[in-house]
Amino acid sequence: MSRWQPDASGRLVKAALELYAERGYEQTTVAEIAARAGLTERTFFRHHADKREVLFGGSREMAEAFAAAVAEAPGSAAPIDAVAVGLDAIAEGFTGRLEFVRRRQAVIAASAELRERELVKLASLADALTVALRGRGVAEPAASLTAEAGIAAFKVGFARWVADPDDGELAHWTRDSLRALRAATGEG
Amino acid sequence: MSRWQPDASGRLVKAALELYAERGYEQTTVAEIAARAGLTERTFFRHHADKREVLFGGSREMAEAFAAAVAEAPGSAAPIDAVAVGLDAIAEGFTGRLEFVRRRQAVIAASAELRERELVKLASLADALTVALRGRGVAEPAASLTAEAGIAAFKVGFARWVADPDDGELAHWTRDSLRALRAATGEG
Numbered sequence: 001m002s003r004w005q006p007d008a009s010g011r012l013v014k015a016a017l018e019l020y021a022e023r024g025y026e027q028t029t030v031a032e033i034a035a036r037a038g039l040t041e042r043t044f045f046r047h048h049a050d051k052r053e054v055l056f057g058g059s060r061e062m063a064e065a066f067a068a069a070v071a072e073a074p075g076s077a078a079p080i081d082a083v084a085v086g087l088d089a090i091a092e093g094f095t096g097r098l099e100f101v102r103r104r105q106a107v108i109a110a111s112a113e114l115r116e117r118e119l120v121k122l123a124s125l126a127d128a129l130t131v132a133l134r135g136r137g138v139a140e141p142a143a144s145l146t147a148e149a150g151i152a153a154f155k156v157g158f159a160r161w162v163a164d165p166d167d168g169e170l171a172h173w174t175r176d177s178l179r180a181l182r183a184a185t186g187e188g
Numbered sequence: 189m190s191r192w193q194p195d196a197s198g199r200l201v202k203a204a205l206e207l208y209a210e211r212g213y214e215q216t217t218v219a220e221i222a223a224r225a226g227l228t229e230r231t232f233f234r235h236h237a238d239k240r241e242v243l244f245g246g247s248r249e250m251a252e253a254f255a256a257a258v259a260e261a262p263g264s265a266a267p268i269d270a271v272a273v274g275l276d277a278i279a280e281g282f283t284g285r286l287e288f289v290r291r292r293q294a295v296i297a298a299s300a301e302l303r304e305r306e307l308v309k310l311a312s313l314a315d316a317l318t319v320a321l322r323g324r325g326v327a328e329p330a331a332s333l334t335a336e337a338g339i340a341a342f343k344v345g346f347a348r349w350v351a352d353p354d355d356g357e358l359a360h361w362t363r364d365s366l367r368a369l370r371a372a373t374g375e376g
Contacts, residue, residue, distance in 0.1 A: 148340030181333040
Protein backbone atom coordinates (compact mmCIF):
# COMPACT_ATOMS: atom_id res chain seq x y z
CA MET A 1 0.00 0.00 0.00
CA SER A 2 1.33 3.37 -1.02
CA ARG A 3 2.11 5.88 1.70
CA TRP A 4 1.28 8.72 -0.66
CA GLN A 5 -1.89 10.30 0.65
CA PRO A 6 -2.92 13.28 -1.46
CA ASP A 7 -4.39 16.10 0.63
CA ALA A 8 -4.58 13.96 3.76
CA SER A 9 -4.89 17.08 5.92
CA GLY A 10 -7.81 18.45 3.90
CA ARG A 11 -9.58 15.09 3.88
CA LEU A 12 -9.24 14.89 7.67
CA VAL A 13 -10.66 18.38 8.12
CA LYS A 14 -13.59 17.55 5.84
CA ALA A 15 -14.26 14.27 7.67
CA ALA A 16 -14.03 15.99 11.07
CA LEU A 17 -16.49 18.70 10.05
CA GLU A 18 -18.97 16.13 8.76
CA LEU A 19 -18.79 14.10 11.96
CA TYR A 20 -18.96 17.13 14.27
CA ALA A 21 -22.08 18.30 12.42
CA GLU A 22 -23.67 14.83 12.49
CA ARG A 23 -22.82 13.66 16.01
CA GLY A 24 -21.52 16.72 17.80
CA TYR A 25 -17.92 17.69 18.54
CA GLU A 26 -17.78 16.12 22.02
CA GLN A 27 -19.05 12.75 20.78
CA THR A 28 -16.59 12.35 17.91
CA THR A 29 -13.24 10.55 18.30
CA VAL A 30 -10.02 10.89 16.31
CA ALA A 31 -10.37 7.21 15.32
CA GLU A 32 -13.74 7.98 13.75
CA ILE A 33 -12.41 11.00 11.89
CA ALA A 34 -9.49 9.01 10.49
CA ALA A 35 -11.79 6.16 9.45
CA ARG A 36 -14.21 8.52 7.70
CA ALA A 37 -11.27 10.03 5.78
CA GLY A 38 -9.98 6.55 4.88
CA LEU A 39 -6.75 7.22 6.79
CA THR A 40 -5.06 5.95 9.96
CA GLU A 41 -5.00 7.64 13.36
CA ARG A 42 -1.26 7.90 12.93
CA THR A 43 -1.77 9.96 9.78
CA PHE A 44 -4.24 12.16 11.68
CA PHE A 45 -1.63 12.96 14.30
CA ARG A 46 0.98 13.69 11.63
CA HIS A 47 -1.24 16.55 10.46
CA HIS A 48 -3.18 17.71 13.51
CA ALA A 49 -2.37 17.90 17.24
CA ASP A 50 -5.86 16.81 18.35
CA LYS A 51 -9.52 16.88 17.38
CA ARG A 52 -9.80 20.51 18.41
CA GLU A 53 -6.85 21.79 16.38
CA VAL A 54 -8.16 20.09 13.22
CA LEU A 55 -10.58 23.05 13.04
CA PHE A 56 -7.89 25.68 13.55
CA GLY A 57 -5.25 24.58 11.08
CA GLY A 58 -3.77 27.52 9.21
CA SER A 59 -4.20 29.97 12.10
CA ARG A 60 -0.47 30.53 12.38
CA GLU A 61 -0.09 30.96 8.63
CA MET A 62 -2.94 33.48 8.68
CA ALA A 63 -1.27 35.48 11.46
CA GLU A 64 2.01 35.41 9.52
CA ALA A 65 0.32 36.57 6.29
CA PHE A 66 -1.44 39.35 8.21
CA ALA A 67 1.81 40.52 9.82
CA ALA A 68 3.73 40.32 6.53
CA ALA A 69 1.15 42.41 4.68
CA VAL A 70 1.17 45.03 7.45
CA ALA A 71 4.97 45.13 7.40
CA GLU A 72 5.00 45.59 3.63
CA ALA A 73 2.34 48.32 3.47
CA PRO A 74 3.71 51.65 2.13
CA GLY A 75 5.87 53.39 4.71
CA SER A 76 3.69 56.49 4.37
CA ALA A 77 0.54 54.59 5.38
CA ALA A 78 -1.01 55.47 8.75
CA PRO A 79 -1.07 52.51 11.19
CA ILE A 80 -4.80 51.93 10.68
CA ASP A 81 -4.31 51.96 6.90
CA ALA A 82 -1.51 49.39 7.20
CA VAL A 83 -3.97 47.25 9.18
CA ALA A 84 -6.49 47.66 6.35
CA VAL A 85 -3.87 46.29 3.91
CA GLY A 86 -3.38 43.30 6.23
CA LEU A 87 -7.14 42.68 6.45
CA ASP A 88 -7.38 42.61 2.66
CA ALA A 89 -4.52 40.10 2.51
CA ILE A 90 -6.16 37.64 4.88
CA ALA A 91 -9.59 38.14 3.33
CA GLU A 92 -8.10 37.08 0.00
CA GLY A 93 -7.07 33.77 1.57
CA PHE A 94 -10.74 33.01 2.24
CA THR A 95 -11.81 33.39 -1.41
CA GLY A 96 -14.08 30.53 -2.43
CA ARG A 97 -14.19 29.09 1.11
CA LEU A 98 -17.49 30.50 2.35
CA GLU A 99 -19.36 27.20 2.30
CA PHE A 100 -16.59 25.50 4.28
CA VAL A 101 -16.36 28.40 6.73
CA ARG A 102 -20.12 28.36 7.32
CA ARG A 103 -20.04 24.69 8.27
CA ARG A 104 -17.01 25.25 10.47
CA GLN A 105 -18.59 28.23 12.27
CA ALA A 106 -21.77 26.23 12.96
CA VAL A 107 -19.66 23.56 14.70
CA ILE A 108 -17.71 26.15 16.70
CA ALA A 109 -20.89 27.97 17.74
CA ALA A 110 -22.24 24.74 19.24
CA SER A 111 -19.27 24.10 21.58
CA ALA A 112 -18.07 26.28 24.48
CA GLU A 113 -14.61 24.71 24.22
CA LEU A 114 -14.34 25.61 20.52
CA ARG A 115 -15.66 29.13 21.06
CA GLU A 116 -12.94 29.62 23.70
CA ARG A 117 -10.34 28.30 21.28
CA GLU A 118 -11.45 30.77 18.65
CA LEU A 119 -11.03 33.63 21.16
CA VAL A 120 -7.48 32.43 21.84
CA LYS A 121 -6.70 32.40 18.11
CA LEU A 122 -8.10 35.93 17.70
CA ALA A 123 -5.97 37.11 20.64
CA SER A 124 -2.90 35.57 18.99
CA LEU A 125 -3.80 37.38 15.79
CA ALA A 126 -4.00 40.66 17.73
CA ASP A 127 -0.59 39.97 19.27
CA ALA A 128 0.99 39.28 15.85
CA LEU A 129 -0.57 42.46 14.51
CA THR A 130 0.73 44.50 17.47
CA VAL A 131 4.26 43.22 16.84
CA ALA A 132 3.97 44.07 13.12
CA LEU A 133 2.83 47.61 13.93
CA ARG A 134 5.68 48.10 16.42
CA GLY A 135 7.98 46.95 13.62
CA ARG A 136 6.67 49.88 11.57
CA GLY A 137 7.73 52.21 14.38
CA VAL A 138 4.27 52.65 15.91
CA ALA A 139 4.63 53.43 19.64
CA GLU A 140 2.53 52.01 22.47
CA PRO A 141 -0.31 52.23 23.28
CA ALA A 142 -1.19 53.08 19.65
CA ALA A 143 0.22 49.77 18.36
CA SER A 144 -1.89 47.62 20.70
CA LEU A 145 -5.01 49.73 20.28
CA THR A 146 -4.80 49.87 16.49
CA ALA A 147 -4.26 46.10 16.42
CA GLU A 148 -7.27 45.49 18.69
CA ALA A 149 -9.40 47.78 16.49
CA GLY A 150 -8.28 45.85 13.40
CA ILE A 151 -9.15 42.50 15.00
CA ALA A 152 -12.54 43.90 16.03
CA ALA A 153 -13.21 44.81 12.39
CA PHE A 154 -12.05 41.35 11.32
CA LYS A 155 -14.21 39.56 13.92
CA VAL A 156 -17.37 41.53 13.16
CA GLY A 157 -16.73 41.52 9.39
CA PHE A 158 -16.17 37.76 9.43
CA ALA A 159 -19.47 37.18 11.26
CA ARG A 160 -21.30 39.43 8.78
CA TRP A 161 -19.74 37.57 5.83
CA VAL A 162 -20.80 34.19 7.21
CA ALA A 163 -24.35 35.51 7.74
CA ASP A 164 -24.54 37.27 4.34
CA PRO A 165 -27.28 35.62 2.25
CA ASP A 166 -25.69 36.98 -0.94
CA ASP A 167 -22.50 34.89 -0.61
CA GLY A 168 -20.24 37.92 -0.97
CA GLU A 169 -16.50 38.33 -0.46
CA LEU A 170 -14.94 38.57 3.02
CA ALA A 171 -12.95 41.66 1.99
CA HIS A 172 -16.19 43.56 1.37
CA TRP A 173 -17.32 42.90 4.94
CA THR A 174 -14.00 43.53 6.71
CA ARG A 175 -13.60 46.82 4.81
CA ASP A 176 -17.14 47.87 5.64
CA SER A 177 -16.63 46.92 9.30
CA LEU A 178 -13.38 48.86 9.56
CA ARG A 179 -15.09 51.86 7.99
CA ALA A 180 -18.01 51.54 10.44
CA LEU A 181 -15.63 51.18 13.41
CA ARG A 182 -13.78 54.33 12.37
CA ALA A 183 -17.07 56.19 12.00
CA ALA A 184 -18.33 54.93 15.38
CA THR A 185 -15.16 55.89 17.25
CA GLY A 186 -14.56 59.13 15.32
CA GLU A 187 -14.06 62.33 17.24
CA GLY A 188 -17.65 63.18 16.26
CA MET B 189 -18.53 26.22 66.44
CA SER B 190 -20.26 29.16 64.87
CA ARG B 191 -21.21 28.91 61.22
CA TRP B 192 -20.80 32.66 60.85
CA GLN B 193 -17.77 33.19 58.65
CA PRO B 194 -17.21 36.88 57.98
CA ASP B 195 -15.95 37.55 54.43
CA ALA B 196 -15.41 33.85 53.72
CA SER B 197 -15.33 34.57 49.98
CA GLY B 198 -12.66 37.26 50.31
CA ARG B 199 -10.55 35.08 52.63
CA LEU B 200 -10.70 32.25 50.10
CA VAL B 201 -9.63 34.55 47.25
CA LYS B 202 -6.74 35.86 49.35
CA ALA B 203 -5.65 32.34 50.33
CA ALA B 204 -5.91 31.15 46.71
CA LEU B 205 -3.80 34.03 45.41
CA GLU B 206 -1.12 33.37 48.05
CA LEU B 207 -0.95 29.67 47.20
CA TYR B 208 -0.99 30.21 43.42
CA ALA B 209 1.90 32.65 43.78
CA GLU B 210 3.85 30.32 46.11
CA ARG B 211 3.26 26.94 44.45
CA GLY B 212 1.74 27.69 41.08
CA TYR B 213 -1.91 27.50 40.04
CA GLU B 214 -1.73 23.93 38.68
CA GLN B 215 -0.19 22.56 41.86
CA THR B 216 -2.71 24.04 44.28
CA THR B 217 -5.83 22.16 45.42
CA VAL B 218 -9.14 23.45 46.72
CA ALA B 219 -8.46 21.61 50.00
CA GLU B 220 -5.25 23.59 50.44
CA ILE B 221 -6.98 26.88 49.69
CA ALA B 222 -9.73 26.16 52.21
CA ALA B 223 -7.18 25.12 54.86
CA ARG B 224 -5.11 28.28 54.32
CA ALA B 225 -8.27 30.36 54.76
CA GLY B 226 -9.23 28.41 57.89
CA LEU B 227 -12.43 27.20 56.21
CA THR B 228 -13.83 23.92 54.92
CA GLU B 229 -13.92 22.71 51.32
CA ARG B 230 -17.68 22.80 51.60
CA THR B 231 -17.52 26.52 52.36
CA PHE B 232 -15.21 27.00 49.38
CA PHE B 233 -17.77 25.45 47.04
CA ARG B 234 -20.56 27.55 48.55
CA HIS B 235 -18.72 30.63 47.28
CA HIS B 236 -16.77 29.53 44.20
CA ALA B 237 -17.44 26.97 41.46
CA ASP B 238 -13.81 25.78 41.30
CA LYS B 239 -10.22 26.88 41.79
CA ARG B 240 -10.28 28.75 38.49
CA GLU B 241 -13.43 30.77 39.15
CA VAL B 242 -12.09 31.92 42.52
CA LEU B 243 -9.99 34.37 40.47
CA PHE B 244 -12.90 35.62 38.37
CA GLY B 245 -15.52 36.30 41.03
CA GLY B 246 -17.37 39.53 40.33
CA SER B 247 -17.06 39.28 36.54
CA ARG B 248 -20.82 39.08 36.08
CA GLU B 249 -21.40 41.98 38.48
CA MET B 250 -18.82 44.02 36.56
CA ALA B 251 -20.57 43.31 33.24
CA GLU B 252 -23.91 44.29 34.80
CA ALA B 253 -22.49 47.53 36.21
CA PHE B 254 -20.93 48.34 32.82
CA ALA B 255 -24.21 47.70 30.99
CA ALA B 256 -26.24 49.66 33.54
CA ALA B 257 -23.96 52.70 33.28
CA VAL B 258 -24.14 52.61 29.47
CA ALA B 259 -27.92 52.31 29.60
CA GLU B 260 -28.18 55.29 31.96
CA ALA B 261 -25.81 57.60 30.04
CA PRO B 262 -27.57 60.74 28.72
CA GLY B 263 -29.79 59.94 25.75
CA SER B 264 -27.94 62.58 23.73
CA ALA B 265 -24.56 60.84 24.21
CA ALA B 266 -22.99 59.27 21.12
CA PRO B 267 -22.51 55.47 21.47
CA ILE B 268 -18.77 55.79 22.09
CA ASP B 269 -19.43 58.43 24.77
CA ALA B 270 -21.93 56.11 26.47
CA VAL B 271 -19.18 53.47 26.47
CA ALA B 272 -16.85 56.01 28.09
CA VAL B 273 -19.41 56.48 30.90
CA GLY B 274 -19.48 52.69 31.36
CA LEU B 275 -15.68 52.49 31.49
CA ASP B 276 -15.60 55.13 34.23
CA ALA B 277 -18.19 53.17 36.21
CA ILE B 278 -16.20 49.94 36.19
CA ALA B 279 -12.91 51.74 36.79
CA GLU B 280 -14.42 53.18 39.97
CA GLY B 281 -15.04 49.64 41.22
CA PHE B 282 -11.28 49.00 41.14
CA THR B 283 -10.42 51.95 43.39
CA GLY B 284 -7.90 50.87 46.04
CA ARG B 285 -7.52 47.38 44.55
CA LEU B 286 -4.31 47.84 42.52
CA GLU B 287 -2.14 45.74 44.82
CA PHE B 288 -4.63 42.86 44.73
CA VAL B 289 -5.05 43.16 40.95
CA ARG B 290 -1.28 43.10 40.41
CA ARG B 291 -0.94 39.84 42.33
CA ARG B 292 -3.93 38.40 40.49
CA GLN B 293 -2.59 39.38 37.06
CA ALA B 294 0.80 37.80 37.83
CA VAL B 295 -0.94 34.49 38.57
CA ILE B 296 -3.07 34.72 35.40
CA ALA B 297 -0.04 35.58 33.24
CA ALA B 298 1.70 32.39 34.40
CA SER B 299 -1.10 30.01 33.32
CA ALA B 300 -2.38 29.40 29.77
CA GLU B 301 -5.67 28.12 31.20
CA LEU B 302 -6.18 31.32 33.21
CA ARG B 303 -5.21 33.56 30.29
CA GLU B 304 -7.86 31.77 28.20
CA ARG B 305 -10.40 32.26 30.94
CA GLU B 306 -9.66 35.97 31.02
CA LEU B 307 -10.27 36.19 27.26
CA VAL B 308 -13.65 34.51 27.76
CA LYS B 309 -14.57 37.01 30.47
CA LEU B 310 -13.56 39.93 28.22
CA ALA B 311 -15.67 38.49 25.38
CA SER B 312 -18.65 38.25 27.77
CA LEU B 313 -18.07 41.87 28.73
CA ALA B 314 -18.13 42.84 25.03
CA ASP B 315 -21.38 40.92 24.57
CA ALA B 316 -23.01 42.67 27.55
CA LEU B 317 -21.85 46.02 26.20
CA THR B 318 -23.23 45.23 22.72
CA VAL B 319 -26.63 44.41 24.22
CA ALA B 320 -26.58 47.65 26.25
CA LEU B 321 -25.78 49.70 23.13
CA ARG B 322 -28.56 48.01 21.15
CA GLY B 323 -30.84 48.91 24.04
CA ARG B 324 -29.93 52.56 23.38
CA GLY B 325 -31.11 52.12 19.79
CA VAL B 326 -27.64 51.70 18.25
CA ALA B 327 -27.92 49.60 15.07
CA GLU B 328 -25.55 46.83 13.96
CA PRO B 329 -22.72 46.71 13.11
CA ALA B 330 -22.09 49.93 15.05
CA ALA B 331 -23.21 48.38 18.36
CA SER B 332 -20.80 45.43 18.13
CA LEU B 333 -17.93 47.53 16.80
CA THR B 334 -18.32 50.28 19.41
CA ALA B 335 -18.48 47.60 22.13
CA GLU B 336 -15.32 45.89 20.82
CA ALA B 337 -13.55 49.26 20.69
CA GLY B 338 -14.58 49.95 24.28
CA ILE B 339 -13.31 46.57 25.46
CA ALA B 340 -10.02 47.15 23.61
CA ALA B 341 -9.62 50.43 25.52
CA PHE B 342 -10.46 48.63 28.76
CA LYS B 343 -8.02 45.77 28.09
CA VAL B 344 -5.11 48.00 27.11
CA GLY B 345 -5.90 50.58 29.81
CA PHE B 346 -6.07 47.85 32.45
CA ALA B 347 -2.65 46.50 31.43
CA ARG B 348 -1.17 50.00 31.52
CA TRP B 349 -2.66 50.60 34.99
CA VAL B 350 -1.19 47.36 36.35
CA ALA B 351 2.23 48.27 34.90
CA ASP B 352 2.09 51.91 36.07
CA PRO B 353 4.89 52.51 38.61
CA ASP B 354 3.04 55.54 39.95
CA ASP B 355 0.10 53.53 41.34
CA GLY B 356 -2.48 55.67 39.53
CA GLU B 357 -6.21 55.22 39.07
CA LEU B 358 -7.64 52.80 36.50
CA ALA B 359 -9.98 55.50 35.14
CA HIS B 360 -6.98 57.59 34.11
CA TRP B 361 -5.65 54.72 31.97
CA THR B 362 -8.93 53.60 30.43
CA ARG B 363 -9.74 57.21 29.49
CA ASP B 364 -6.31 57.74 28.00
CA SER B 365 -6.56 54.44 26.09
CA LEU B 366 -9.98 55.29 24.68
CA ARG B 367 -8.65 58.69 23.62
CA ALA B 368 -5.60 57.04 21.97
CA LEU B 369 -7.81 54.46 20.22
CA ARG B 370 -10.02 57.22 18.82
CA ALA B 371 -6.96 59.12 17.63
CA ALA B 372 -5.44 55.98 16.06
CA THR B 373 -8.60 55.03 14.19
CA GLY B 374 -9.64 58.59 13.33
CA GLU B 375 -10.40 59.48 9.73
CA GLY B 376 -6.98 61.17 9.72
